[in-house]
Amino acid sequence: MPDHGTPSSRYGLSALIRPRALASFVVIGAIVAAVAASFAYVAGVLSPHRLTQARMIDRFELVNGPHPGFRRNHAKGVCVAGWFDSNGAGQRLSKAAVFRPGRTPVVGRFALAGGMPAMADNPKAVRSMALSFRPAGGGEWRTGMNDIPVFPVATPRAFYDQLLAARPDPATGKPDPARMKAFLARYPQTGQALRLIGAQPFSSGFDNASYNSLDAFRFVDAQGRSTPVRWSMAAVQPFAPEPAGEAGGGDPNYLFDALVARLRQGPLSWRLVVTVGQPGDPTNDATRPWPANREHVEVGTLTLNQVEAESPGDCRDINFDPLVLPPGIAASDDPLLSARSAAYSTSFTRRAGEAKSPSAVQVPAGGKGA
């Protein structure tokens, strides 16, 4: 090779345009491009129809409009705090620190399902209770529960489709019946679930409602034994049905205002009841109830005695991701769980970076203590 002796010959232009070098560049380019394409595929760039957390949250924003700074779902809410007294009965099923006998601090949030932070309280709105149990030695447990007996959909895709199907028509203010009918035909288990939900009377307020995990989880005991479970926060306050007539007398915050007033009079309590699943009980389908005769284990009592409006650093800035679980509680095979975790994270990230405006629910001064 005539140029082999010069110092930069291997790196010189003449060396790089030889046919063999050009062929090598093609091979190198193909390898690098193949790796880059694999990255793009995994990232969903090549799959515009893949249901991702970004597309799920985009759909919330599509049907509810932009509400920067607020949760994309359960947007209207208020912060609460209190404690959980464990009676120790849960230790038989789970090694989680929160089930050891004793008291655990709790912060939480009551909210209405829906992505409109200024929606008017109404009797048909699903109410939710989100909690973060914070044992002193670590092992935080977060859970978000609703006051309905089963969830209307079983899969993330069905949830995504439901959002659009249930979107109110601007002309009538109600969902398009044809679209809803098509949705229910496609997801027959939703019709089943909606009948169960409709059959349960609504309570008059947040305080006397009971809240259900809906999704199944697994409790793991100290020996590693795993048990499918669902759980409920059963109101100690006696059930009272939603009164007839115009709800709240025109106060768009009547449910939240009543909760604040009730917490000012004194603490509110719920019993944490664990339902123990049996082999064959559906753990991957939140639309289906478990048989009523399943064992129920009361593991302790939640007491809430503080309430405050959402503000920096309080429940507003907590992602009540249902898969923030301590050792002793684990996810089931319910596909909604990972999807909730993913979508909540995207919602949290988006609102974290946006300017905040005050919640529609405000707590008058002096409302903190019970």
Added chain:
Amino acid sequence: MARPGEFPLLSRILHWTMAALILAMLFIGLGMAASLAHYHQLVAIHRPIGVLILVLVAVRLVNRLVNPPPPLPADMPLLLKFVAQASHVALYALMFALPLVGWGMLSAARYPIVLFGPLRLPPILPHDVGLYAALRTTHTVLALLLLATFLAHLGAALTHALVFRDEVFPSMAPWARRRVRIEAEAEATPEV
């Protein structure tokens, strides 16, 4: 022990272990941001692997100071040497920054930073969602920079092996030394 012009064995072990981990992490990170079904499992392995990379890159930096890498070929043009060194500085900076930003952003979001079982990291920043949002964006930007630097590093390594046929590729992949030398000699022999 390393032969002349070769990375020491510990350096090579660290390099190839981290190459596998970083490639896996790039796929896991991209995948978990775009997957509802596997999000939870992917996040659960993303955190401990990130911490492992942070530990390994610290070991690797110390090792690099103790066992310096072999010099680049003397005849390599200065511009190429500069690009090579700058890309290695960038890789080290990103290998440190990504896990630290990840740890910081989980702290600012007030997520428990679970590694596995009861093992968790303490928060390194206060609960502040504005800070979380900034760090979350930073994490994505740095990850894409790492991805680009990774591809450039891969392309450069293959260019050294297949086009320049110098000692750079065999210095980290000694198994390729013999083949490269034989091919280089064959190439150097004029065909008549």
